[in-house]
Amino acid sequence: MAEYNYSAMLVGRIQEQAILAEKLSSGEAELIAIYGRRRVGKTFLIRTYFKDKIAFELTGVHEAAFRHQLLNFGFALQSAMKAKLPVATPENWIQAFQMLSQFLNELPVKKPAVIFFDEFPWLHTQKSGFLQAFEHWWNSYASKKTNIKVVICGSAASWMIDHVINNKGGLHNRVTQKIRLLPFSLSETMTYLSTRGIKLNHYLTLQLYMAIGGIPQYLKGIHKGESVAQAIDRLCFTKDGMLKGEFKNLYQSLFKNSHHHEHIIRALAKKGKGLTRNEIITECNLSSGGTATKILKELEESGFISSYIPFNKTEKESLFKLTDEYSLFYLKYIEHAKSSGAGTWLQQSTTSSYSTWSGLAFESICQKHVLQIKKALGIEKVLTNVSSWRHSPSGGVKGTQIDLLIDRQDKVINLCEVKFCQTEFTIDKKYAEELTNKVLIFKSANKIRSSIFPTMITTYGVKNNDYYRNIVQSQIIMDDLFR
Known part of the structure; x- marks a missing residue:
């Protein structure tokens, strides 16, 4: 693999930086589409990595009229040209791109020039013709310029996929690279906080992550010298806290008719183990299965929910789970908080609901860190299929749920039990019986021939007693998730 220069200002994003470096030096015109949820750091990545390579930058204005978008284009072109006098506002997008081409023709052809369109979906206002004009500009001009690197970003992930990446018109198969930026x-969260002078151990970092996730803009709100409880109190439980009212803004800024999306998010928040598509349709009183499919796709592509195909099931039987930490935390604690200010979160963390929430949040985080779990098990190079499994009560057999299954090519299945604890977890007689029965039910229901390795994933490990030694084959601790 080629050696790349990585930006010292960027935390993580190693794979993305390598891709951008390769495209910058490709010697060909490039059309790069970057998408990901709001505040995940798309704009920061492009501005920081490309720095002075950006020749022109235009950011769409949310819900602005066609004329205002064109006026904004004029200001952006004036800035790029370093002109003292205002640039004439174009009459339409065809004219706007012609003006952009004239500006780019004056740039040195031997130096890469990055053209950055941020919040690209917002530029395509109704009947504006923006996307058609962009398609024409790319095909007739930009694609022929080997020094031009066009980067388009959008938080409306589903729009980016439908209208750009899977475009059936003038942009069909024109995107040369797509990047989905994840939290x-x-x-990376621990490293990011450390670069800001915030030193937290693994347990405190995990607690913070469970509440607000790995969203850079949210983490930026943490202050040096604050405890995690203090930070959560200030951000989530004060009148002007950054995350106090973020929930509504989050969905309204990304989706039309966002109340449908919120409805599904709320339904999934109540069902931590997930819902099938049909269960969601019923739970949310959706009149159309097609509507549900579209909304679920939009939520998943934007990173708010995840779908999992249960063990030995088909894609049609997928389970959908809410995997956005902030949304779950907001609906559980912030929205109906009866108290506010200092001490609020510490008070909440002593309630019975804390155990349920922390368990679900930790389980979701483990599912996002399967690569780290596989490395800890020493199977990172073994082909695996990751899933979950649930069994409804029938024929006198109890219902059961398996948090995480790692089905391995080497004829072993790691049956993972995820437990969030503030201390070392102890397997007692009752839990040992539950775990043993769970293994038996799973093997019987699925006619398993592979060996089953019960695997514990906990914060501080499992006490080494007789029950542990007789049942558990492997264990993963919180520290392993940080590797």
């Missing part, structure tokens, strides 16, 4: 991992 920070636990390790």
